[in-house]
Amino acid sequence: MQFSTMSSLSPVQAPEHILQLLSKLHRVSLEQEVAIADKGKVFSSEVLDDLENIHGIEGSRNAFDQLMLDKFIALDADKCQFVYQLINAMGATNVVEAGTSFGVSTIYLALAVAQTKAATGKPGIVIATEKEREKAEAARKYWAHCGDIVEQQIDLREGDLLETLKAGLPRVDLLLLDIWSSLALPTLKVVQPYLRHGAVVLADNTISSAKGYADLLSYLQNPKNGFRNMTLPFTNGLEMSVYLPGSQ
């Protein structure tokens, strides 16, 4: 199979049709966010606050879900490339993605896991999660367009991830939290028992959404929970924590 790189600055190696799809999907995602968010980027806690002013606490959650139903809210391309690099650097083969949407970041995770599996000979899987049936269906179509190299690496669990991640997880090398901020800590607590020593946990937008992530950040920063934590200076922040229980 012929592999190309996204651009001279991207580390991602994949067949040309996948790189073209990724560029297109990132573009659509950014256009959607500019159209609905004042800051040109969707931060779930801020959008929810705005909707609460219109619909009240009760109605805002439903209005938020409706608004997000056709939105990608994809992880930024540079962050996706970083996760791809990290998976290859760690030799990570078991990855959990909390929040899959239309499956853009998942494609990077799958491409990287295909490579680490080939390099290490270990088994592995990308466990993806999405509660909206329509989004899951669309994600599967994009992955099918990518082909076996992507499709075969993914176990998509449809439904509420606080339920779907409760059982059947392997020893997890990397957890990507790309989910509404209020769900990040509950998700981490579900996955934490499966994290291997040295596992990496990433969470998106932790600078811009520091308020929404207050509980997650204080949990990660409390040494008794086993994490060593830092904020990477990507746009809006990307939290990187390494799970090293017993070493504090």
Ligand SMILES: C[S@@+](CC[C@H](N)C(=O)[O-])C[C@H]1O[C@@H](n2cnc3c(N)ncnc32)[C@H](O)[C@@H]1O
């Ligand atoms: C920020 S988007 C994920 C974007 C994706 N990682 C990407 O880069 O393309 C978050 C997604 O999480 C989904 N989600 C929200 N709550 C969920 C839950 N309880 N269980 C599973 N998925 C959920 C939303 O429907 C939304 O599609």
